[in-house]
Amino acid sequence: xxxxxxxxxxxxxxxxxxxxxxxxxxxxxxxxxxxxxxxxxxxxxxxxxxxxxxxxxxxxxxxxxxxxxxxxxxxxxxxxxxxxxxxxxxxxxxxxxxxxxxxxxxxxxxxxxxxxxxxxxxxxxxxxxxxxxxxxxxxxxxxxxxxxxxxxxxxxxxxxxxxxxxxxxxxxxxxxxxxxxxxxxxxxxxxxxxxxxxxxxxxxxxxxxxxxxxxx
Numbered sequence: 154x155x156x157x158x159x160x161x162x163x164x165x166x167x168x169x170x171x172x173x174x175x176x177x178x179x180x181x182x183x184x185x186x187x188x189x190x191x192x193x194x195x196x197x198x199x200x201x202x203x204x205x206x207x208x209x210x211x212x213x214x215x216x217x218x219x220x221x222x223x224x225x226x227x228x229x230x231x232x233x234x235x236x237x238x239x240x241x242x243x244x245x246x247x248x249x250x251x252x253x254x255x256x257x258x259x260x261x262x263x264x265x266x267x268x269x270x271x272x273x274x275x276x277x278x279x280x281x282x283x284x285x286x287x288x289x290x291x292x293x294x295x296x297x298x299x300x301x302x303x304x305x306x307x308x309x310x311x312x313x314x315x316x317x318x319x320x321x322x323x324x325x326x327x328x329x330x331x332x333x334x335x336x337x338x339x340x341x342x343x344x345x346x347x348x349x350x351x352x353x354x355x356x357x358x359x360x361x362x363x364x365x366x367x368x369x
Contacts, residue, residue: 165189165203169224178220181212188230205230207262213243218251229259236265236306243269245291252296261292262303278336281307281315290329293321304334314339 166187173179188205203225208217210233221228231252235241252258263269266285276284289302301320308314314337319330 165201169221172220172224173217176216176220178214178217181214181217182208182210185209185232185234190227202227204228204257205232207232207234209234209237210241211238213241213247215247215251219254222251222254226255227257228255229257230262231255231258231260232262232264233269234264235268238268241268241271243271249292249295252292252299256298258296258298259300260303261289261299261301262305263289263307264305266304266307278313278315278334282334285315285334286319286330286332289319289321293323293330294328302330307334308339311339313337 166184170179170184185207187203187207189201190204191201193200204227206221206225206228208221208231210217235243252261263285266288267281270284270288272281272284285304285307289304292302293299299321301318303316303318305316306314307316315334316337317332317334319332319334322329322331
């Protein structure tokens with residue numbers, strides 16, 4: 154599990170890193186970034202709490218998200234990045250159960266969710282968008298606190314990818330996500346090699362959303 158280089162806030166994250174290592178979860182994921190929010194007017198480390206986290210998942214483990222929630226229950230933004238693995242077996246019910254534990258969760262970002270969904274490479278952009286809208290709608294129907302999803306680097310090949318916001322609509326008849334994902338050309342210079350397979354991953358700063366805390 155990669156440790157943060159932001160020294161003043163190491164104590165905030167340290168318990169999670171230690172427990173993840175002790176429970177044998179240190180090789181399942183690493184923290185790419187985390188967000189902190191000040192609970193009060195003070196400046197001590199104890200006056201801050203973790204309000205967001207970007208997890209890069211190598212191997213799915215519901216236990217990992219349960220640990221994150223137990224130590225950082227006030228997380229409101231969570232990024233699940235599966236762009237660093239070729240295939241990921243993630244049971245939908247396990248994911249929903251894990252997300253439901255975060256009582257303050259408002260925004261979920263999925264990076265490279267094609268690996269999370271484990272879909273084939275025969276879908277065009279329209280069908281790919283329909284798949285992720287259905288997937289996020291099913292999640293929002295069971296996790297009532299979520300207000301929006303950000304989809305990043307959703308692609309089947311190195312030619313293009315989809316990204317954009319999907320907002321949760323909670324109507325009387327149904328709960329679903331709505332939005333249009335933008336299709337973008339994937340620059341070939343951003344391609345990476347993972348276990349001998351070429352993938353693309355345009356890099357950019359974390360998306361800004363009204364409910365997003367400050368990331369470091």
